[in-house]
Amino acid sequence: PVHERILEAFQRLGFRFKHADLERGHIRGVQQTLPFYQEIEFFASPQYASTIREVELTFVTSQRGVEVILECDKRGGFLSAGHDAFGRYQVSHTDVDRVDW
DSSP states (O other), rough: HHHHHHHHHHHTTTTEEEEEEESSOOOTTTTSSSSSEEEEEEHHHOOTTTTEEEEEEEEEEEESEEEEEEEEEOOOOOOOEEEEEEEEEEEEGGTTTTSOO
8 A cells, every 4th residue: 555655646746657677686775575676767747857857766565664765866957967866765554544645
């Protein structure tokens, strides 16, 4: 349910699915049981397109909850280069109905 709620929230915000793929390896600082993870990529919604090119979303599920990893490909400005920004969030399975997604 956590995955579904977050994906629905991305859709409501206007992010458009680009593609999904499996990456071999581990995400630093994340407890994984499998030697790979899935990245789900989205094009930025129009309201964020001036600052973000795309967002990559990864879920790592455990008994306690879901680790949500976000990677934003940020656009550069007139005097600045573009760069990646990362966010990491832990969502408990029991919080799925308590959070306003």
